[in-house]
Amino acid sequence: MAGMFDQFEQPAQRSEHNNTWNQSGFIHMKLEQDVPIFEKARMNFTPSEKVTHVAISNKYLVVAMANSILFRMDIQQPDQQNEISLAKYTKSCRLSNMFLDPTGVHLLLSFSPRTQETVSELLYLPKSSHKLRATTKFRGLEVTEVGWNYTNKFEASTGPILIGTSKGLIFETEILLEGDKFFTTGLELYCKQVFDIGKGTNTPINGIEFRQIFNSDRYFIFVATPIRLYHFVGTIASDEKPMLQQIFNKYLNIPESLTYYEVKSKLRYSRLKFWSENNSNPSALAWLIEDCILYTKFDPLSDKDISEVMKQSKEIFYPKPVYQDYSVLQKPPIACVLTEFHVLIAYVDKIKGVSLLNKELVYEDNYNEAFGRLVNIIKDPIAGTIWAVAENTVFRFKIAKEDRNVWQIYCDGKNFDLAKRYSRNNPVHYNHVLIKEADMLFEEKKYMESANGYALALSGFEEICLKFIQVNQQDALKTFLCKKLETFNPHDKTQITLIVIWVIELYLNQLEKLRISGKEQTPQFFDLQKDFQAFLALEKVAERIKSIKSTIYNLMASHGDKTNSIQLTIVQKDFEKLIREQIYKNSFHEALDVLKSQNNKELFYQFSPILMQEIPKFTVKALIEQGSKLVPRRLLPAFANCEDELHCNEVITYLEFCVEKLLNTEHAIHNLLISLYAKNNSEKLMKYLDSQGQDLTMVSYFFT
Structure with missing residues (x-):
């Protein structure tokens, strides 16, 4: 069979997305020429009769038809197909259910009697065989659901599985074969009833799902009836069969009302579907009942009872037709499939897709008479593909970026x-x-x-x-500007300049307010000052300030912020300019502070002359603090105009420091010291001369 998908059907789509501007100013862009989220492709397969039942798992298709033929095919290798007659069994019974395990290897067919003279049957057909074999333990029981073992990988065995009946009974069994030879005692390795939900009433089991949590001995079990959803959790301590009875036994002494969640529904069936990511443990379920689909997420590791699990459930009500004839009762859905963000709901004549997030209808596709009535919509539990099966046609759904x-x-x-x-x-x-x-x-x-x-x-x-x-909100504005600054590239000079000036102004305003209110010594002030200095030191900020230094200095001056003005010169290494500005303003002490805060010694030689004239005592103190970092001889021009007693005494103080502490022996230094002693302090002159001694070759002063 070549060309599995040689025809494509164009489903009717409902979409509210157009290429129009929304209120936020963004345009709604159509995705890949408005490709729908869900789109079906018709399979190149025409059944010989109307399809009545279908199962697909692990890319293996099984179809039962009205002519009592069972058709099987490997979807990846469509030439590998075969047909098996069911006529032997359909004479007295009708096929009521068909169950295919996740591996696609094990098939169970449930038959219900047509007359009172016959009984229900459960038949088994492995993938490798063409021969149907009847189970012995389930004869007389109408099987309505099978909970397959997802950890089983063996073709010779189903592994432990759960089987539900029309009377609400749950059995654990394992069907085993060895080649083509079955055990003479029957197909079942064992079979035991593990729970009774129906209590003798007609309470069909419509859904069973059990999973072992990866890398643990922990299991969870969900069971659905038309009006109840049961939840069982527990651990299995041993491999003794029946294995899952260990979990059910835990609930025998618990009030039954704590084990189920009940709804009102007149439907004689419900559907239970799960979603998992990449075949991991399921984390969401959809329960199809009469009025809606109940959807909820759950934690497989949680011990919460079913009422807690369903507390956060959403009611996904069935979409109503646009033109509804209320005189005609709407037929309920027959099946559903759960995806990560949507649920596909199948009716006998249409499929609708509803968003799980906002409950809006996003897809609707009607099936015409040529296709026949819809039989089922199913999801391959291993491959993850979704299939819609009508009486005369099989479709595969394509999902295009459903999270768009x-x-x-x-x-x-x-x-x-x-x-x-x-x-x-x-x-x-x-x-x-x-x-x-x-x-x-x-x-x-x-x-x-x-x-x-x-x-x-x-x-x-x-x-x-x-x-x-x-x-x-000045702080918030400042934060916004600072964060925005981080997003700019260095070449965005205009934007960076604007933000830098604005942020500096905000900082200066806040600091000034704190100073005026007497909070200059508070942690609040210190933290703000620290933040400001960190901002100024940012590479992007420091680089931009180089081009607007005069503007920033003027800003700081307008706020009377001497501290940050000095700090800025440290960051920018622009000491000469600031010292000149301070001297120009007659702010000599501020100029000296800047001079002391930097490491360029040439500036000491450059500005000491004027500072010695204006503030000699403080200048000499600053020079002494520099110690041997300065060359005293280069400071002599600064002392040249110091003629009055006050200035001379300060010069003497510095020269004495050079001679006594620095042990300076330069003639120029000693000669100036002698000269100043001679003019201002003869007593010190005599002491100095005595200290130099009588040997003229050893003295530090020099006379021509």
Whole structure:
């Protein structure tokens, strides 16, 4: 059979997404020419008669037809197919259910009697055989559901499985074969009833799912009836069979009402479906009942009872037709399939897709008479493919990026963490989420968090700044500007300059307010000052300040901020300019402070002359503090104009330091010291001469 999908059907689509601008200013872009999320492809397979039952697992297809023929085919190798007659059994019974295990190897067929003279049968057909064999332990029991063992990988055995009946009985059994030879005692290695839900009533089991948690001895079991959903959890201490009875026994002494969740439903059936990521343990379930589908996520490791599991469930009500004739009762759905974000609901004549997040209808496809009535919609538990089977046709569903609108739904629901997760690969969508989250935080008056969010987004810069200004949130505005600065490239000079000036102004305003209010020695002031200095030291900021130094110095001067003006010169290494400005303003002490704060010794030689004239005592003290870092001889020009007693005494102090502490022996230094002693202090002159001794070749002074 070549060309499995040689025909494509165009399903009717409902979509509310058009290429129009939304309120946020972003355009709705159609995905790959508006490719629908769900699209079906028709399989190149025409059954010889109407299909009545279907099962697909591990890419293996089994179809039962109205002519009592069972058709089997490997989907990947369609030439590997065969047909088996069921006529022997359908004369007295009708095929009621068909169950295929996850591996696609083990098939069970349930037959119910047509008359009172016959009884129910459960037949077994392995993939490797063409011969149907009847089980012995289930004769007379109408099997309505099978819970397969997902850990079983053996073709010779089903492993322990659970079987549910129309009377609400649950059995554990294992069907075993050895080649083509079955055990003479029957197919079942063992069979034991492990639980009774029906208590003698007609309570069909419509769903059974049990799983072993990976790398543990822990199991969970879900069982569904038309109106109840049961949940059992526990550990298995030994491999003794029946294995799962160890879990059910735990609930024998627990009030039954604690084991199930009950709903009102007139349907004589329900459907239980699960979703798991990459064939891991299921983490979500959908329970189809009369009025809706109950959807919930659950933790496979949790010990919560079923009421807790279903507490957070969503009611996904069945979409109503646009033009509904209320005089005609709507037929209930027959089946459903659960995906990560949607549920596909099958009716006898249509399939509808509903979002699990916002419950909106996203897909609708009607099936015409040529296809026949829909029989089932099923999901291959291993391959993950979805199949819709009508009486005359088989379709495979293609899913194209079903999470495409998930970000928007989460964003509208203010679940921004998930919205960002699902929009991260689309810059436009991700930016939209950032803005919406920041807007919400702003409305909640969480201004700092809002500022961080706005800074990460591509949004109207002036608009955001104005928002914080209008509510007088200077800290938030400053945070926004600083964070925004981090996003700019070095070549964005204009934007960087604007932000740097603005942030500096905000810092200076805040520092000035604290100084005026007498809080200059508080932790609040120190922390703010520390933040300011860190900002000035940022590479991007420091580089930009080099081009606007005069503007920044003027800003600091206008706020009377001498400390930061000096700190800025340290960062910028622009000491000469600042010293000149301070001297020009007659701020000699400030000029000396700047001089002392830097390491360029040439500036000492350059500015000492004027500072000696204006503040000789403080200047000499600063020179002495420099010690041997300075060359005293180069300071002599600074002392040349010191003629009055005050200035001379300060010069003498420095020269004495050079002679006595630095042990300087330069003639120029000693000669100037003698000269000043002679003019101002004859007593010190005599002591100095005595200290030099009588040997003229050994003295440090020099006379021509």
